[in-house]
Amino acid sequence: MIAAAALAALATVCALAAWRMTSVRWTWRAPRAAIALWQALGLTWGLASVGALLAYALEPWGRGVIHGLVYLVTHWREPSGLQRVGALAAGLALLTVLMAVVVVAMAQTLQARRRHRLLLSLVARDEPAVPGVRVVDHPGAAAYCVPGLKSQVVISEGTLSLLSRDELAAVLAHEDAHARERHDLVLLPFAALRWVLPWSKVVRDANASVALLVEMAADDHARLRVPPKRLATALLRFGTAGVYITPHGALGMGAENVMARVNRLVQPGPKMPARYRYGIVAGAVLLTTSAPLLWFLPQ
Amino acid sequence: MDVLWAERSPLTAREVGRLIADRDLAPTTVMTVLDRLTRKGFLTRVRDGRAWRYEPAASRDAYIAELMLEALDMTGDRSAALTRFAQAVSGTEAEVLRKALTELEEE
Numbered sequence: 001m002i003a004a005a006a007l008a009a010l011a012t013v014c015a016l017a018a019w020r021m022t023s024v025r026w027t028w029r030a031p032r033a034a035i036a037l038w039q040a041l042g043l044t045w046g047l048a049s050v051g052a053l054l055a056y057a058l059e060p061w062g063r064g065v066i067h068g069l070v071y072l073v074t075h076w077r078e079p080s081g082l083q084r085v086g087a088l089a090a091g092l093a094l095l096t097v098l099m100a101v102v103v104v105a106m107a108q109t110l111q112a113r114r115r116h117r118l119l120l121s122l123v124a125r126d127e128p129a130v131p132g133v134r135v136v137d138h139p140g141a142a143a144y145c146v147p148g149l150k151s152q153v154v155i156s157e158g159t160l161s162l163l164s165r166d167e168l169a170a171v172l173a174h175e176d177a178h179a180r181e182r183h184d185l186v187l188l189p190f191a192a193l194r195w196v197l198p199w200s201k202v203v204r205d206a207n208a209s210v211a212l213l214v215e216m217a218a219d220d221h222a223r224l225r226v227p228p229k230r231l232a233t234a235l236l237r238f239g240t241a242g243v244y245i246t247p248h249g250a251l252g253m254g255a256e257n258v259m260a261r262v263n264r265l266v267q268p269g270p271k272m273p274a275r276y277r278y279g280i281v282a283g284a285v286l287l288t289t290s291a292p293l294l295w296f297l298p299q
Numbered sequence: 300m301d302v303l304w305a306e307r308s309p310l311t312a313r314e315v316g317r318l319i320a321d322r323d324l325a326p327t328t329v330m331t332v333l334d335r336l337t338r339k340g341f342l343t344r345v346r347d348g349r350a351w352r353y354e355p356a357a358s359r360d361a362y363i364a365e366l367m368l369e370a371l372d373m374t375g376d377r378s379a380a381l382t383r384f385a386q387a388v389s390g391t392e393a394e395v396l397r398k399a400l401t402e403l404e405e406e
Contacts, residue, residue: 255392
């Protein structure tokens with residue numbers, strides 16, 4: 001019973017921690033460490049929830065989750081009792097859903113990107129002023145990265161006329177960070193979870209928090225190479241360039257997020273001491289290893 | 300594609316090859332490219348005697364619009380396919396940003 005209880009407790013702790021993390025602000029002072037913690041929380045929550053159900057179902061054999069599952073498959077015995085069979089079915093179903101959702105999201109994302117790249121190859125052009133960047137002839141302001149093995153940075157004609165040279169360099173440094181650190185891979189599982197639990201406020205907030213942290217991490221990367229003030233003015237120019245209607249599903253958090261990023265750039269607070277940052281990362285690693293270890297616990 | 304977009308009427312592979320004058324392309328290369336674009340749905344073609352006549356399936360602007368919709372995250376599905384620099388915000392929110400921008404520029 002210990003393993004099942006411990007895993008259930010772990011899943012609850014992760015859910016509570018995620019709920020807390022959506023409203024705290026210290027994460028902005030160390031976005032990279034916070035992202036690692038978010039990933040650990042998400043992964044551990046999934047493994048612990050599935051593990052708790054399976055551990056309960058397989059508990060009478062006293063073999064733990066992993067060896068219990070092996071025993072189940074090799075000897076083809078079902079656990080006795082309706083409750084335990086139910087827990088087994090629920091655990092396996094949850095595991096399948098979580099894995100399937102990530103796989104489907106990945107497939108859809110890859111397909112959308114392929115189509116996007118194909119269209120870019122047809123209508124985008126090179127611009128001598130910004131080598132290595134694809135330019136789309138459209139008056140709207142857009143700057144983004146199509147991630148992949150060969151990530152592509154794209155800007156619109158509108159961006160070229162909106163920003164000064166320095167600001168454009170700042171934007172490109174920001175996008176370069178996205179491309180280099182593969183931030184899309186960080187966001188993918190959270191976006192997938194949001195897709196399967198669209199009504200859950202915690203999942204929605206978690207997704208938004210991670211998305212903002214990823215932007216802040218890219219801002220931090222860019223400020224090493226360009227004046228932070230230029231990045232800040234570029235952000236504000238972008239935010240005000242919209243002549244568009246708010247896309248449906250947008251949370252009205254736009255301005256708040258932009259201002260949070262601008263304030264960080266213009267008046268950087270005290271940096272989080274390195275020992276705290278390493279502490280957070282170590283905690284994330286410890287958390288990630290805890291669930292798999294509990295899967296082996298025999299009782 | 301640019302050649303076909305510039306023309307009003309459908310063209311044969313041979314005509315396309317002639318219009319891409321600056322590049323020394325083999326007629327078969329042009330035909331292969333046109334064939335592949337057709338299979339991907341970017342061109343439509345009709346029989347004209349022994350040759351095919353090709354025509355763009357949609358205008359250049361339509362494709363640009365599709366790209367920009369995704370780029371500005373206005374398709375509604377909020378996918379993680381692209382990573383964007385920043386998003387434009389609406390009316391009153393934009394006012395807050397505009398004020399901040401003026402302040403920052405005056406410093």
